[in-house]
Amino acid sequence: MSSLRLFRTDATGSGMTEVVPRLAEVEADVQGLVEAHMEALLGVRFLASEYGTGQLHGGRIDSLGLDENGSPVIVECKRATDVGVINQGLFYLTWLMDHRAEFERLVRERLGVKAASQVLWSGPRLICIAGDFTRYDVHAVREHRRSIDLVRYRLFGSDLLGLETVASVSAGSQVARRARRQPTPRAAADIVGTSMVELARAVDETLLGLGDGVNVVERKQYRAYQRLRNFACLCPPQRSKLLVYLKVDPKDVDLVPGFTRDVAGLGHHGAGDLEVQLRTPRDVERAHELFRASYAAA
Structure with a gap:
């Protein structure tokens, strides 16, 4: 750790010792x-x-x-x-x-x-x-x-x-980013709705913008956003919502029905125990702190 310094407080809290x-x-x-x-x-x-x-x-x-x-x-x-x-x-x-x-x-x-x-x-x-x-x-x-x-x-x-x-x-990130710049085929947009495709792009930009070193891994069932470990998995758009799975402990979150859900122990694509349901750009803004917490934990 080139610049990180770590200190341990004593039992009384009145003194500190550096851990070299x-x-x-x-x-x-x-x-x-x-x-x-x-x-x-x-x-x-x-x-x-x-x-x-x-x-x-x-x-x-x-x-x-x-x-x-x-x-x-x-x-x-x-x-x-x-x-x-x-x-x-x-x-x-x-x-x-x-x-x-x-x-x-x-x-x-x-x-x-x-x-x-x-x-x-x-x-x-x-x-x-x-x-x-x-x-x-x-x-x-x-x-x-x-x-x-x-x-x-x-x-x-x-x-x-x-x-x-x-x-x-990441070997795949440049390919993935080029693919995201291409216009979405009309057939795909017709299937899920243009608003959901645009929402997926907004989520993608938000996750990539969390910091340096975010890599993207494309799987058929989801797109993983990764530092050393996955911190978010974005599933393909549905007709009315997007599902994102995060590495955040659901017990640390005030769950909101229709927005966040504890999926620990439930089968789903991608990794993470917290499911976030996104329907509008406002939901993406609401989820930003959750995105950040998951990124920090990865």
Whole structure:
């Protein structure tokens, strides 16, 4: 955390002690911590550790996983700054794209047939977690047409972990944004109504405008808005409303019938336990703070 300072108050509240950030003793400590809590930290289901890529390729992928949208994920961990981490990860991404059947077999063994049948190959991801990155690393990821996240970590005391996204680029975002600039086909507008299509565009602009590093993942059933993890899933427009699912705890929200609904434990497309129903531009304005809360939590 380049500028974050953390303080602990004493039992009486009259004094404060700074908790000095530190790096892990060894690289394996970072990897083990991330793998043990991968879904909570990254929104990625853990599949395998130190995965061998065969004699010809001659490598070992730190961690393999599957994210909330079904995209394959490679996680590479380094204790401090490592100038080779991005190239190493891209090397493994190339291997992954050439071994799709092997990866799907691994998903089927660990997560089941349904998860394996829904693997999304349009945007495999590389997440690099390290003590720090150089400005050249940040520039490099923006030049690649791959989905890459650079994440800086720090340990605080004996029980706190901090993660900071330094750079995030999505292979699908440029395509998605170009698609949004194109006029909506008349047939589609006739089916759902022009007002709903325009409302969907307004929601899209609002979610993308929440901050830097918002990536878009297109699935048939929804459009996911993602930092490290999904923070919003927008379903295709219905005739009279839009449904957005957010990573906000419904227990922390004063639910309003017809506007917000607790869907924890209920089946729906996309991720998130809070359903927001949007019918008018005014509803989008009402939902803005909920959008922000979900973005902050991701």
